[in-house]
Amino acid sequence: MIDLTSPVDCLKGVGKARSSRLARLEIETVEDLLHFYPRRYEDRRAISKLSEISPDSVCSSIVKVISVDSRVSSRKKMILTEAMVSDGTALVSAIWFNSRNLANLLAPGRSLGLHGRVSYKGGLRQFVNPEVEVLWEDRPPRQMGCIVAVYALTAGLSDQWMRTTVDHVLRDFLCAVDDPIPESIRSELGLIDLRLAIETMHRPPSPEAWRDARKRLAFDELFTLQLGLATVRSRRDKVVGAPALPCNGPLRSSLERALPFALSSDQSRVLDEIGGDMASDVPMNRLLQGDVGSGKTAVALLAMMQAVDGGAQAALMVPTSVLAQQHGSRIESMLSPYGVRVETLIGGLPQGERRSLLEDISSGDVNVVIGTHALIQEDVSFKKLGLVVIDEQHRFGVLQRVAIGTKGVPHVLVMTATPIPRTLALSVYGDLSVSVIRTMPKGRIPVKTRVIGEHKVDDLYGFMEKEIGRDRRVFWVCPIIEGSEHLDAGPLEDRFAALEARFGDKVGMIHGRMALSARQEVMRSFASGEKPILACTTVIEVGVDVPEATVMVVENAERFGLSQLHQLRGRVGRGSEQAWCFLLGKPKTTEGVQRLEALCRSSDGFAVAEADMAIRGPGEICGVRQHGITDFKVADLIRDVELLETARERAFRLVEEDRDLSSFPSLRDAVLRRYGRKLGIATTA
Incomplete structure (x- = not known):
C-alpha cells in the first residue's frame, strides 16, 4: 500500500535514479511531491495557427505529423530528429537535438501539441527543440491550451516528466490530504478547500484561481508558524518561579546616576518595561531592538543590576570571544567599585582556571558572567540565575535561546542591533514581547x-x-x-x-x-x-x-x-x-x-533592514534560514503582510481558547511536525 508518507521511489516511473535527484530538491515522500509547487507558469491558452506564427516568437500550436526523419549529424555526432507538421493552414518543420526514441512517438498522422521558439531555416518556419505532447482523441491536452507549470528542477529531471508525475500523484493521492484548518476559520476568511488549492497551484485554470490557491496555502504556512509561537508564549505565561526582582534597588540607582550621560526618553521607557517584567515571578521574554549606537548596552547593564540588587546573578551572552572580553573588561571596571564581581567565561580557558570559575559561578560568588555560547554548556550551573541577556540574537540559534531554560527559570532579554522589519519580527520573535529604542543619543552625527x-x-x-x-x-x-x-x-x-x-x-x-x-x-x-x-x-x-x-x-x-x-x-x-x-x-x-x-x-537601521529584506529575503537578515523558521514554500513576508497579521490574530486567539489545540488534533500535528523541534515545543508539557 502506498500513501502520502511513502518514499517517492514507490511511484511508477520514479525509481532509484530519479528519487535521488528528487532528494536534491528535498522531495522524499509522496506528500513532498504534492507540495513541490511551481516556480512560475507559462500561459499556453492561446493556440496559434501555423500560418500566423512569426520567427523569434514563442508559441503553442496543435498539428499533425506529415513525415519524420531521424539521422546522426556528421559534424557534431548528435541525433537530429526532424518532422514536417501541418495544421491545415501552413507547413512548418520541427527539429529536436539528441532526443533519443522521440522518432517512435512522431508517427505520420499523429496529432501533437508543440510549444517552443520559432526560427527561419531555408525559407521555412521551424520549431527548434519544442516541447511536444502527443494528443489523443479521448483525452484533453494537459500541456497545451492551458496554463502550464514550470518547476525549479535539477539535472536529470524535465518539466514534462515532473508535470506528468505530479498529475498522477494528484489523481491518486490528493483525496488523502486532510485539511487541518478549522472550517469556521476557512469560512470566515473566505479560504478555498486545501485539496483544491494544491491542485490549482499545479494546474491553475486562470490567474484568479491561482491567486485564491496561493492565498490559502500562504495562510496555512503563516498560521502554522504563528500557532507554534503562540503555543510557546502560552506555555511560558503559565510558568512561574522566576525570581521577582524589585526595581530601583541601590546598585541600579547608583549606576544610573554615575552614567556619563542622561538616559534618553526611549531608554527610560524601555527600562520601565523591562523592570516591570522582572519584578514578576513570570519569566520575562522580551526582545530589545535598537540601532547601532542607540544605547542598548546601558539598558542591559541597568537591568543586570536590578538582578544583582535582588540577590540573583546575571549573564550576558555575546557571539564572539573578542566581544565577550571587551564587554568583560569594560563592565568590570564600571561595577567593581560597587562590589559587584564580574567574570568572563569563554571557550579555550585553561582547564584549571575554567574549573575554578565554574565553582565560583555555581556558589554564587560571581554576580555577573559574560561569555559566548559557552554559558549554556551542560557543566555551567548558577546558584540563582535571575537574568540572561542575549546580545545579537540573530547570531544564535532559536534552540540556543530555548536552552536557557535548562539554567533555571531566569528572565530573558534578547537584544539586536539589526533592526528587524515588523513582519520578520512577528515571524521569528513572535513569542516575545518587544521593546524598541528609536532615538539616538543627543549629539550623535550621522555617518x-x-x-x-x-x-x-x-x-x-x-x-x-x-x-x-x-x-x-x-x-x-x-x-x-x-x-x-x-x-x-x-x-x-x-x-x-x-x-x-x-x-x-x-x-x-x-x-x-x-x-x-x-x-x-x-x-x-x-x-x-x-x-x-x-x-x-x-x-x-x-x-x-x-x-x-x-x-x-x-x-x-x-x-x-x-x-x-x-x-x-x-x-x-x-x-x-x-x-x-x-x-x-x-x-x-x-x-x-x-x-x-x-x-x-x-542611516536609519529600520529603513535599511526593510530594504535588505526586499532585496535578499528574510532569512539572510537575521540568520534564521538555517533553522527553517522562514523557509516558506508559498508565503512571502514582504507581500503577505496583511495575511500574516490575520494569521497571527487568529492563531493567538485559538491558542488562548485551547492552549494545547486538543480540539484540533490535525492542526496540532501539523504544528508539531513543522515546528515542534525548531521552537522547542515537541516534548514540552
Missing part, C-alpha cells in the same frame, strides 16, 4: 556614506592620513583573510601589506584565526592610538566600541549584505566628530548596486 572605486584608493589613503593626524582611528574591513583563485575578493593579508607600505607601523591586523591573546593585544593598540589603522575581517562587526574611530572602509562591499554593512558602519561615529564610511567596490549585479545605494541613502 556620511560614499561608494568609491579602486582608482580612488590613493585619495582615500590621503584622507586617512589626515584623520589619524587628528588622533582618530580607521577600520579597513576585507571579506577574506588570504587570496583564493576561486574568489574574486581583496584578501586581508594583501591589504595589510599595502597599508603597511604606506603607513608603516601604524597598522594592526586582526582576524578570527588569530589566538585570543593576540587579538586582545591588537585591539588594545588600536584603541590606544598606538596603531590607529586596523585592517580586519568582520570579526569587529558587532560591539567593538572605539569612540575615536571616524573612518570605516569596506573592501569589496558588494559581497556583504546590507544589514551587515550597516553594522560595520555602526563601528564609527560613536563620538562627537563627523565619521565616514567608504564602500570600496564595483557591484556586478543590479542587486549589488541596489544594496550600496540603499546604504548611502539612509
